[in-house]
Amino acid sequence: MKYGARNNIVATVKSIQRGDVMSLVKFDVTVPAQMASVITTESVDDLKLKPGDTVQLIVKAVHVLPVKEA
Amino acid sequence: MKYGARNNIVATVKSIQRGDVMSLVKFDVTVPAQMASVITTESVDDLKLKPGDTVQLIVKAVHVLPVKEA
Amino acid sequence: MKYGARNNIVATVKSIQRGDVMSLVKFDVTVPAQMASVITTESVDDLKLKPGDTVQLIVKAVHVLPVKEA
Amino acid sequence: MKYGARNNIVATVKSIQRGDVMSLVKFDVTVPAQMASVITTESVDDLKLKPGDTVQLIVKAVHVLPVKEA
Amino acid sequence: MKYGARNNIVATVKSIQRGDVMSLVKFDVTVPAQMASVITTESVDDLKLKPGDTVQLIVKAVHVLPVKEA
């Protein structure tokens, strides 16, 4: 399968906290990964982003979609 | 700073593709990271997720927020 | 009302699972609908998308906003 | 593959508008689909949602992820 | 219309930057507003959030949906 998403990371399930409707699943990512972000060009300039910069990548857990072989 | 997000990954900018309004920034993540996903409990059951499972984590690039020290 | 969103689908509530803070609502969509996706042009090329292709459209339930006449 | 997402819709690509960084892809959905939304329980009460209600489901196109067999 | 969203803010369009596929629209919000966030309970504890705390609310512009009377 090919995904229309730039971030596709292999991970291992570490823990699952079941809730009534929503659950929180944690993963270990041990393989070096490449990630991508789409932001406004205005933000690129505002952050003065350039190759080599160290940043933090923040992602809310609700935006992370796990996919598993059936 | 502390973030109300479970995913907080240290990364290095690798490339920047500037567009008219939106830009695509790519990063290298070399440090092993922990990631988290919030999904419906129904999805947990549907995927039969359990600790030790290998999954792919899919994240659209528009959901990845870079943060940089000013 | 007009919405700054390309996906605007008429649906009928089928079931509601109430949770403490979040609830899961399911809908039937019987009318043929048109949907739209914004992805990176890089993803378009990576998927080799072209008119006529059959795809699956994946949307996390947290991104679906129900609107109802008051 | 199984997805940690409640919305998984079969669709046909109708048109592609390529942009410099982002592209807009439109789809026809002809098969009746089931959709799901996760909202606050407070919103369920505020909307007075109940089975049988007709609603509009609004989804921004950036949240729609196309997946295609490789 | 009633929206299954907790954030519903009245604003005035200040500027529009048209791009090939995506555009950036800026707004002035002059009326005091109430906003809401859904985060993991773990994040609430991690941030030690309590009434009266001052925080920054970060929202990517792709998540802001403008609605206008037809």
Next chain:
Amino acid sequence: MKYGARNNIVATVKSIQRGDVMSLVKFDVTVPAQMASVITTESVDDLKLKPGDTVQLIVKAVHVLPVKEA
């Protein structure tokens, strides 16, 4: 810190409703704020958006990320 996000609003925590996995946090925003939205250029035309227009900005609470000084 600088954020790759156009919406960065100062707010005060008003209430917290703790759930098993997810919590709902409400905020007061008293300072006039500027907000930004990225939508398709097609939506800009469809809404006939122009400077001076009054709109509603709808944001699902799951997309609002609180940040607090450590």
